[in-house]
Amino acid sequence: MKKVLFYGLVVCFFMACQPEKPLTTEIPLIKKNELKLTSDFMTPEVLWSFGRLGDVQVSPDGTQLLYGVSYFSIEQNKSNRELFVMNTDGTNKKQITQTKFNEFNAVWNPSGKQIVFLSPESGSVQAYIMNSDGTNKKQLSDIVGDITNLILSPDGTKVLFTMDVKVDKNTADIYPDLPKADGRIATDLMYRHWDTWEDGAYSHIFVATFDGNSISSGKDIMPGEPFDTPLMPFGGIEEISWSPDSKQIAYTCKKLKGKEYTLSTNSDVYLYDLQNGETKNLTEGMLGYDRAPFFAPDGKKMYWLSMERGGFEADKERLFELDFESGEITYLTDKFDYSPSSLTWADNGENLYFVAGVMATFQIYKMNIASREIKAITEGMHDYHTVSLAGEKLVGERVSMTKPAEIYSINPVSGESTELSFENKHLLDQLTMASVEKRWIKTTDNQEMLVWVIYPPHFDKSKKYPAILYCEGGPQSPLSQFWSYRWNFNQMASNGYIIVAPNRRGVTTMGQAWTDQISKDNSGQAMQDLLKAIDVMKEEPFIDKERLAAIGASFGGFSVNWLAGNHQGRFKAFITHCGVFNSEMEYITTDEMFFDNWEKGGAPWETNNKQAMKSYTGSPHNFVKNWDTPIMVIHGEHDYRIPYTQGLAAFNAAQLMGIPSKLLFFPSETHWVLKPQNGILWQREFKSWLDQWLKNQETK
Secondary structure, three states: OOOOOOOOOOOOOOOOOOOOOOOOOOOOOOOOOOOOOOOOOOOHHHHOOOOEEEEEEEOOOOOEEEEEEEEEEOOOOEEEEEEEEEEOOOOOOEEOOOOOOOOEEEEEOOOOOEEEEEEOOOOOOEEEEEEOOOOOOEEOOOOOOOEEEEEEOOOOOEEEEEEEEEOOOOHHHHOOOOOOOOOOOOOOOOOEEOOEEOOOEEEEEEEEEEOOOOEOOOEEOOOOOOOOOOOOOOOOHHHEEEOOOOOEEEEEEOOOOHHHHHOOOOOEEEEEEOOOOOEEEOOOOOOOOEEEEEEOOOOOEEEEEEOOOOOOOOOOOEEEEEEOOOOOEEEOOOOOOOOEEEEEEOOOOOEEEEEEEEOOEEEEEEEEOOOOOEEEOOOOOOEEOOOEEEOOEEEEEEEEOOEEEEEEEEOOOOOOEEEOOOOOHHHHOOOOOOEEEEEEEEOOOOOEEEEEEEEOOOOOOOOOEEEEEEEOOOOOOOOOOOOOOOOOHHHHHHOOOEEEEEOOOOOOOOOHHHHHOOOOOOOOHHHHHHHHHHHHHOOOOOEEEEEEEEEEEOHHHHHHHHHHOOOOOOOOEEEEEOOOOOHHHHHOOOOOHHHHHHHHOOOOOOOOOHHHHHHHHOOHHHHHHHOOOOEEEEEEOOOOOOOOHHHHHHHHHHHHOOOOEEEEEEOOOOOOOOOHHHHHHHHHHHHHHHHHHHOOOOOO
């Protein structure tokens, strides 16, 4: 139930499992999937055949683009990531790696003639260098452990990298005579986080010399500190930056432990001086998330993103400026009611480009630092994930509900865009995609709510279709023009359904006031927004009001569980994934306690806290006596945000009440489903359940 924006690159390594093949069989290289389709409707197999593009890096002279693409093998049940280079006009595209290893974190050497990247080829993740055409590859580092991030200094003489460092003792350290014992010992909170148990190791920054041929072992600039940078688990390399003179490093860290950590969002921006070894907290006293620091081109000022309210993870991201000489701190985006990301300089420090979600799409904006004037550069039904300056043009990664990520060139004056990468054109040309419509619906409290309506390929308005109410997660997350490899609207529509996706109270990109309205009212107006959206849409002549379902994950799963006891016969089927069933039990079994303290208003034992008691009264389990509709429950065993017992409780309740129900349980998955074969299983069961109750049942 956390706002999760994957705008950076996430690299996952999946183990292949092939017991049916002899050990001597050569496992084929995972390459681009050149499928010849027999239908123009998308299937789960096609969905997992798209190349997943990301991490675009512009060369120092602005003439070339470096990026990576992950390809998936359903048979091997894993992925392989390769690197590509092309000119900034899209010409001369070359694949510069072709190995069975995942090459990632690729960056340009400041000279622009070579590329440095990370790879597990040696048996551990190390740094490598090669020419920009992929030739003359050689290993740069030979460090004990795995490098997880790497940034070259602006002058090219140093690198900073991150890797895990053992700080705290674990069970094996305490009892060395019990090497096979797998018990975990906890004496404080924050012993597990999202999908990982605490093991005593923390991600630290190391600084090393780089002479073009090798990288030294490096110096830990956080020695002995039991803290992580980047922030776990979603922080990326954008949370660490070099000063332009290569003498300082700014980084994000939440220097708290255990109970303090789990109750707080108070991360800070720290400045490390390479010359004297001193570290300074630059944002002390700012109680919300402070992150993503970067320097002015002349190094005289620093900028970062900050949330004002401590304990609230979905507050507005504000852009701040620190003048090093005067010490003055300035809030730059006080008149902009949205959250910037992917900030990049337009020139010598006078203007910034950034991406922001506004009214359910993510567009590129330009800001003048002196005047603070902000203007939109792009518009349209799509989401930009990133923006960078490439000569006189901009480049950015862009998706929509009907198209996976591709690289575009953008005119910075007109906003006109031109596709450059065409990574998935060979598949998209064979498919008929869904059509997407934006509607505005008046809510029960007389507000205007944006609703996305997604229609099946070859939609015929003279026919009647079953419809799905999509319940967004978060609860504070964007319901924008996103492309997902699980909750994929085009895939759902290709199954023969109309999808109704309301930007209900609590979603982001609609202004902070709209986002705030769900906190401490999780089962209130947001649920009425969902019901109003389907009530309006079901009156359309092309929707069969007797064949409706509601689906959702995380807070969307909470929503489905709540609707199951409060829908007054509207729906014929439900699907809930990783959803809260019992809010009181979830409060005392989740990981980050600040989340429920903010959302619920307090703990369930605070009986004199009227706000908290109202919140827990709205828990879905309190309405289970009203359940009367088929429901499928999906959960992953390694989901520590919403522990899997929540899913088991919902399924058990349905079974005990004699309600048709199904449990889809993934022992190896987390809050997400990431393995190819599990992803396809998820899609098949998702479709099968809806078809069973919305297509294969006689309707009254």
